Amino acid sequence: MNVTVRPLATTPAASRLSVIDCDIHPARSTPDALAPYLEQRWQDLAATFGTPRRLGYQEGVAYPKGQPNAARRDAWPPEGGPPGSSLPFMQAQHLEPNGVAFGILNPLGATGQGFRNLDLAAAYARAVNDWQIAEWVGRDARLRASVVVSYEDPPAAVAEIERRAGDRAFAQVLLLTRTAEPLGQRRYWPIYEAAAAAGLPVGIHAFGYGGWPMTAGGWPSYYIEEMTGHAACAQTQLISLLLEGVFARIPALRVVMIEAGFAWAPALLWRLDRHWARMRAETPHLTRPPSHYARESVWWTTQPMEEPERHRHLLDVINWLGWDRLLFATDYPHWDFDDPAAVLPSGGTDAERRALFHDNAAALYGLA
Amino acid sequence: MDDLRSGGIDCDIHPAVPALAALLPYLDAHWREAVVQRGLDELRTVDFPPSAPLSARPDWHGASSVAAVGAEVLDPFGTQIAICNCLYGVPMLFTEDMAAALARAVNDWIAREWLDQDPRLRAGIVVSPQNPEFAVDEIERCAADPRFVQVLLPVADELPPGRRAHWPIYAAAARHRLPVAFHGGTTSKHAPSAVGWPSFVTEEYVGRAPAFQGALTSLVCEGVFARFPDLRVVLLGSGVTWLPAHLWRLTKFWRGLRMEVPWLDRPPAEIVREHVRLTAQPFDLPADPAQFGAILDQLGSDALLLFATDYPHWHFDGTDALPAGIAPALARRIMVDNPRATYPRLTETVS
Numbered sequence: 001m002n003v004t005v006r007p008l009a010t011t012p013a014a015s016r017l018s019v020i021d022c023d024i025h026p027a028r029s030t031p032d033a034l035a036p037y038l039e040q041r042w043q044d045l046a047a048t049f050g051t052p053r054r055l056g057y058q059e060g061v062a063y064p065k066g067q068p069n070a071a072r073r074d075a076w077p078p079e080g081g082p083p084g085s086s087l088p089f090m091q092a093q094h095l096e097p098n099g100v101a102f103g104i105l106n107p108l109g110a111t112g113q114g115f116r117n118l119d120l121a122a123a124y125a126r127a128v129n130d131w132q133i134a135e136w137v138g139r140d141a142r143l144r145a146s147v148v149v150s151y152e153d154p155p156a157a158v159a160e161i162e163r164r165a166g167d168r169a170f171a172q173v174l175l176l177t178r179t180a181e182p183l184g185q186r187r188y189w190p191i192y193e194a195a196a197a198a199g200l201p202v203g204i205h206a207f208g209y210g211g212w213p214m215t216a217g218g219w220p221s222y223y224i225e226e227m228t229g230h231a232a233c234a235q236t237q238l239i240s241l242l243l244e245g246v247f248a249r250i251p252a253l254r255v256v257m258i259e260a261g262f263a264w265a266p267a268l269l270w271r272l273d274r275h276w277a278r279m280r281a282e283t284p285h286l287t288r289p290p291s292h293y294a295r296e297s298v299w300w301t302t303q304p305m306e307e308p309e310r311h312r313h314l315l316d317v318i319n320w321l322g323w324d325r326l327l328f329a330t331d332y333p334h335w336d337f338d339d340p341a342a343v344l345p346s347g348g349t350d351a352e353r354r355a356l357f358h359d360n361a362a363a364l365y366g367l368a
Numbered sequence: 369m370d371d372l373r374s375g376g377i378d379c380d381i382h383p384a385v386p387a388l389a390a391l392l393p394y395l396d397a398h399w400r401e402a403v404v405q406r407g408l409d410e411l412r413t414v415d416f417p418p419s420a421p422l423s424a425r426p427d428w429h430g431a432s433s434v435a436a437v438g439a440e441v442l443d444p445f446g447t448q449i450a451i452c453n454c455l456y457g458v459p460m461l462f463t464e465d466m467a468a469a470l471a472r473a474v475n476d477w478i479a480r481e482w483l484d485q486d487p488r489l490r491a492g493i494v495v496s497p498q499n500p501e502f503a504v505d506e507i508e509r510c511a512a513d514p515r516f517v518q519v520l521l522p523v524a525d526e527l528p529p530g531r532r533a534h535w536p537i538y539a540a541a542a543r544h545r546l547p548v549a550f551h552g553g554t555t556s557k558h559a560p561s562a563v564g565w566p567s568f569v570t571e572e573y574v575g576r577a578p579a580f581q582g583a584l585t586s587l588v589c590e591g592v593f594a595r596f597p598d599l600r601v602v603l604l605g606s607g608v609t610w611l612p613a614h615l616w617r618l619t620k621f622w623r624g625l626r627m628e629v630p631w632l633d634r635p636p637a638e639i640v641r642e643h644v645r646l647t648a649q650p651f652d653l654p655a656d657p658a659q660f661g662a663i664l665d666q667l668g669s670d671a672l673l674l675f676a677t678d679y680p681h682w683h684f685d686g687t688d689a690l691p692a693g694i695a696p697a698l699a700r701r702i703m704v705d706n707p708r709a710t711y712p713r714l715t716e717t718v719s
Contacts, residue, residue: 066625181564182571215582216560216575217524221531221590224625228585228618232578233562240563243571263613271607271652272574278421278682279570306616309637313612313666320659336624 017353019340020361021103022301023205023258023329024094024143026136027069027084028109037127037134045120053114054180054211062209063223067335075333083333087139094332095142098340101358102367103143104171105132106205106258111148113176114209121150125160129170137169144171144365146203151175154187158194165198171365172201172256176208177230183237184244196252201299201364204237205258206230227336234260235268238298242272245285247293254364255298259331262300263308266320269294295322299364301329302356303338311345323352327361374446376703377714380604380647380676381441383482385411385456385474386432394473394480399466411457411470415553420569421682428680434485441679442488444687449707449714450679451517452482452491453551453604459497459522460555467496468506475510483515490714492520492549500533504540511544517713518547518602523576523583524554530583530590538596545712547600547645550583552576577652580606581614584644588618591631593643600710602645605678607652612666615640641669645710647676648690648702650683657693664698674710675703 028034035043050058067073069082075093077086084090095103112124125148132145147164149157157173164170173195181187183204195202207230213219214229234257247253257265269291276283276290286293300321308314318326330337340357348356362368385391388410392400402408416423430436442450454474461467474494483489493510495503503519510516519541527533529550541548553576554560560579566572580603587593587601615637622629622636632639653660664670677689690699708715 066628177563179563182561182566183563185567210563212562212564213558214562215524215528215586216554216558216562216579217522217529217583217586218527218531218558220528220582220586222625222628224618224621224628225528225582225585225589227621227625228614229562229582231614231617232581235578235581236561236563236566236575239571239574240566243566243568243574261613261617263616264610266654267607267609267613267652268574268577270609270654271577271650274650274652274683275422275570275574279568279573281421282568282570304617304620306613307620308612308616308666309668313616313662316662316666317613320654336621 017340017357018099018101019328019357020367021100021330021332022256022327022361023303024103024105024332025084025108025334026105026132027082029081029085034127034131037130038123042120042123051110051120052116053209054116055209063226065223070335071333072335072337087136090332091140094330098330100142102361104365105136105143105145106174106203107132107146107148108207112150113148114178115150118150118153118156122153122156122160125150129160129164133169144367145169146172146174147200148174149191151188151191152180154190157191161191161194161198161200170200172203175202175204177204177206177233177237177260178208178210180210182240184240184242184246189246189249192246192250192253196250201254201256203256203258204234206234206260230259231261231264235264238268238294239272242290242293243276243283243286245283247297248285248287253297256301256327257298258301258329259303261304261306262302262321262326263306263314263317265300266317295325299325299327299360301327303329303331304336305338305343311347314345315347318348323348323355324360326356327364328357375448376445376675377707378441378445378447378450378677379602379674379707380453380649381437381450381679382431382455382681383437383452383478384431385454385477391470391473391477394476395469399469411460413455413457413460413553414556415455416681417569422573424680425682431680434482437679438486441677442486445677445689447488449488449490452478452489453520453549454478454494455551455553456494458494459525461498464496464498464502467498468502471496471506475506479513479515490515490517492516492518493546494520495537497521497525497534497537500536503537507537507540507544507546511546514713514716517711518549521548521550522555523550523552524558524560524579526555526557528583528586530586530588530592532590535592535595538592538599542596542599547602547710549602549604551604552580552606554579577607577610581610584614584640585618588632588636588639589629591629593639594631599643600645601643602647602674602710604647605650606646607650608646608648608673609652609663611646612663637668641672645672645674645706647678648673649676649678651691653691657691660691660693670698670701671706671709673702674707
C-alpha cells in the first residue's frame with residue numbers, strides 16, 4: 001500500500017471533513033536530536049553500552065520492514081532526515097491537505113520503552129516527552145503529545161505521569177502492546193491509577209519487544225506475520241485487562257487500542273462474554289460481562305482499517321462495536337497510512353461518520 | 369428430534385485416557401518398564417481442569433467409556449460417525465522418543481478400546497511433533513487402518529505450524545488423504561500468549577482465538593498450501609467468529625507485502641476458504657440471531673463449517689449444537705456434506 005499523494009487542495013477546504021488523527025509518529029531529525037533533553041550521564045551510558053532491548057539487535061527491528069523506516073516512500077522530507085522528522089513537511093503533506101484539526105503524537109523507536117536498563121528507560125522517556133513539547137506541540141497548536149512511560153518500571157512510569165499531569169499539551173499516557181507480562185496484571189495497576197487520577201486515557205499502541213514470541217507457538221518467519229499478529233497481541237492484552245478486572249477496579253480508566261485494527265473486537269467480546277459466563281466463578285471481581293466494561297471504557301483507533309471483500313461487512317462490524325468506540329487515525333508517515341478521504345466505505349449517518357473522524361476523539365481527549 | 373439435527377458426522381469428540389496405566393498393554397517392554405520404574409506422572413494437560421465448568425457438561429460424564437459416549441452423545445444426536453480426538457499430553461513431552469512410544473500406545477488403545485467397540489467411531493492420529501520423522505512413521509503405520517481419518521497436532525508448539533520443519537508431516541498426511549487437524553491448547557513450550565502467562569483458565573481459553581490466528585497466519589504465509597495443494601487443515605474447537613476479521617487483516621497486508629511471500633499467488637482469504645475447515649463448537653456467537661447470518665455472509669462460503677459437539681466440553685445444552693435459526697440446507701451441509709468432503713476416508717468406509 002504505497003500511497004501516492006493526491007495533489008494538494010483538490011477539494012475546497014471548507015467542504016473537507018475535519019479529522020482528529022489519533023496516531024501520528026514524530027521522528028527525530030538526527031540520531032542525537034534527543035541530546036538537548038537528556039542529561040549527559042545518560043547520553044554517555046547509551047553511547048558506551050547501547051540501549052539493549054529484549055531483541056537480538058543493537059538497533060532496528062526483528063523483522064525487516066517492507067520499505068525503509070516502514071514509511072511511505074513520499075514521506076521523506078526534502079530537507080533531509082527520516083520520515084516524520086520535519087514539522088513543516090508534515091504540515092504541508094498531511095495536516096493541511098487532510099484537514100487534521102488535532103493530531104495525537106505517538107513516538108516510537110528508541111524512546112526508552114522496552115529498554116532492559118530501567119534507569120536509562122525512564123531517562124529516555126522523560127527526554128522524549130520534553131522533546132515532544134519543545135519540537136512539536138510548542139510549534140503547532142494542532143498537536144498533542146503522549147506521555148511516554150517506561151511501563152516495565154511502574155514506579156518510574158507513575159512519576160512521569162505525575163510530572164505531566166495537568167499539562168494540556170499531553171493527551172494520553174502511551175504504552176506498547178508487547179509487554180513483559182499481560183497488561184491486566186497487577187504490577188501495571190499503579191500506571192492506570194495514575195493515568196486515571198491525571199484524567200489521561202491510556203493509549204496502548206501495537207509493537208515493542210517484551211521478549212516473548214509473537215505467537216503462542218513461537219516466532220513466525222515473516223514481517224507480514226508480525227504485522228498480522230499485532231491484532232492477536234492486542235486481543236490478548238484486552239482479554240487480560242478485562243478479566244483481571246482493571247476497569248472494575250479503576251472505573252475512571254479509559255483505554256485506547258492503537259494501530260491494531262478493530263474488526264476483531266466484536267467477536268472477541270462475544271467470545272469473552274460466553275466463556276466468562278460459563279467460568280465466572282474464577283473471576284469474581286467482575287460483576288458484569290466483560291463486554292460491558294469494554295463498551296464503557298475502551299476505544300479503538302481505526303488504522304490499519306480492515307478491508308473486507310464487501311464493504312457492507314466492515315459496516316456490520318462498526319455497527320456491532322459502535323460508531324462511538326472508534327477514533328480515526330492515519331499512522332502518518334508509515335506505509336500503511338489510511339487516507340481519511342478514501343478509507344472508510346460509505347455508510348453510517350453523517351453524525352456517525354463525524355463521530356468517528358472527529359467528535360469521539362474530541363470528547364475523549366478534551367480537544368476543542 | 370428435528371431430523372435436520374440428527375444423523376450428522378460429529379467431527380470433534382474427546383475420549384480421555386483414564387490413566388496412564390490404561391496404556392501399559394500398548395507399550396513395548398522397554399517403555400512399559402520405564403513408565404512403572406520411573407513412576408511417570410499422568411499426562412493430563414492443564415487445559416481442562418477436571419471440575420471446571422467448561423471441561424464437562426453436567427450431564428456428560430463418559431469421556432472415559434465407550435458405552436457412555438454412545439449413550440450420552442452418539443445416540444441422542446443420532447450420530448452416524450464421530451471422530452475421536454484424544455487430547456492426552458503426548459505432544460508436551462520434552463523427550464521425543466518417549467513421545468513417539470506414547471503416541472503409538474494412544475493410537476493402539478483408541479483402535480482397540482474405542483474403534484473396535486463402536487462402529488460409529490473414527491479417530492485422529494496422535495503423533496509426536498517433537499520429531500517429524502517419528503510423526504511420519506506413526507502416520508504411515510496408522511494410515512493402514514481406514515478408521516484413522518486425520519492427523520492431530522497442537523495449534524501452538526515449539527515452532528509455528530507453517531515452519532518447514534513440519535512439512536514432512538504434511539506431505540505424509542496429504543499422501544494418505546488425511547486432513548491435519550489442529551486442536552486448541554499449547555504445549556507450553558512458549559507462553560500461551562505474545563505477552564506472557566495469563567492468570568486465569570478462562571483467560572487462556574479465550575486466548576486460544578489469538579493463538580489460532582497466529583497458527584493460521586503461519587500455515588498460509590509459509591506456503592504450506594502452495595506446496596501441498598491437496599492438503600486440508602481443520603481447526604478444532606477454535607471458535608469461528610474471529611475468522612472473517614482475521615482474514616480481512618491478513619489479506620490487506622498480503623496486498624502490501626506480497627513481495628515477501630511470492631508463493632501466495634492469490635488472496636489469503638481465498639486460500640483459507642479452499643483449504644481450511646473449522647468445527648462449529650464453540651462458535652462464539654452473540655445473542656442476536658441476525659448477527660449469525662451476518663457472520664455466515666462474512667465467512668463467504670458454506671463449505672467451511674463442520675458439525676461438532678466438542679464432547680464432553682460444555683458449550684451448549686440439550687442437543688442444540690447448531691446455532692438457532694440456521695437454514696435446513698446449511699444445517700445439512702455442516703452436519704453431513706462438509707465433513708464428507710473434508711474427510712475422504714469417511715466416504716471410503718461409510719456406506
